[in-house]
Amino acid sequence: MQRCELLRAGAAALGLALLPGRPRASRYPNRPVRLLVGFPAGSASDARARLAAQHLGAALQQPFVVENIPGNAATLAASLALRAEADGHTLLVSSHGPLVIAPLVNPHVKLDPARAFATLGLLSNGGYVLLVRADAPYRSVADLVVAARARPGKLSYSSSGTGSGNHLLMEMLKQATGTDLLHVPYKGASPSLNDLAGGIVDASFETWIPAAPLVEAGKLRPLAVTAAQREAFLPRTPTLAEAGHPEVNGDFWVGLFAPAATPRPVQALLAQATRQMLALPEYQAAVQQAGSGVKLLDDAELAGFLPQEVARWRPVLQRLKLAA
DSSP: OOHHHHHHHHHHHHTOOOOOOSOGGGOSOSSOEEEEESSOTTSHHHHHHHHHHHHHHHHHTSOEEEEEOOOTTTTHHHHHHHHSOSSSSEEEEEEHIIIIIHHHHOTTOOOOHHHHEEEEEEEEEEOOEEEEETTSSOOSHHHHHHHHHHSTTTSEEEESSTTOHHHHHHHHHHHHHTOOOEEEEOSSHHHHHHHHHTTSSSEEEEOHHHHHHHHHTTSEEEEEEOSSSOOTTSTTSOBTTTTTOTTOOOOEEEEEEEETTSOHHHHHHHHHHHHHHHTOHHHHHHHHHTTOBOOOOOHHHHHHHHHHHHHHHHHHHHHTTOOO
């Protein structure tokens, strides 16, 4: 079977209709598409990117290749995406931490996400888990708070980088409880969690994908989740609202973005392919198994997504005195 026939068969098996293109000589995509990810392999963003690459590559008849580019609080990937030719062959898979929060808290991140990128779709949407070592003396959020109050500045917490979602959540918890924990930023979830399990730091908020193996191996203990309701994968773990801190909340989304200068027809094609992928039962099942959900956005919601996220988080950061 020829390569094109194999690709068509793969797309049909995935339930994705092959999207109509222009004449073959000018058809997009006409070469492999790069998906730049600001986090290392094994992170939630990486997992979503690889799942999307599988589906979109079959649908659009070109390989979608994931490139992990951690660095500069996960914002380096966004910078490189903007430097590439804006023809749709270099896209960004990112989350709210590096794309929305980091530019608001770090004056060295010269990025206006609402102007720089167009949203093609949200690959997943979910919450965080507050974690400590399994052998730590903290069995509840209250235990951790009491210990932190007794030893101001002595306990520490890790994050995926300054301006990341888990950094912001812990700062919100610190403000809500009047505690002082030392922030230790890492380049991604894996090194952060490894040092948490190894006793280098005392606590961390993290998404379920990278945390699950360490929790299931008995190395980490979940204290609370940030979702509005208890998570199906941790039914015995209370929400932060149940633990007495409803003001500490935040979701973790992973999105697919194109540089704003990408031609509108290419943006529309990618958004349509992404929307079809997100509607697939097998895609949704894979995301749900990893502890997240899928949120479909229409064209108007896609256009307004990043501006609304910036408007949502700016006052929170100002209240926390974290805004640049």
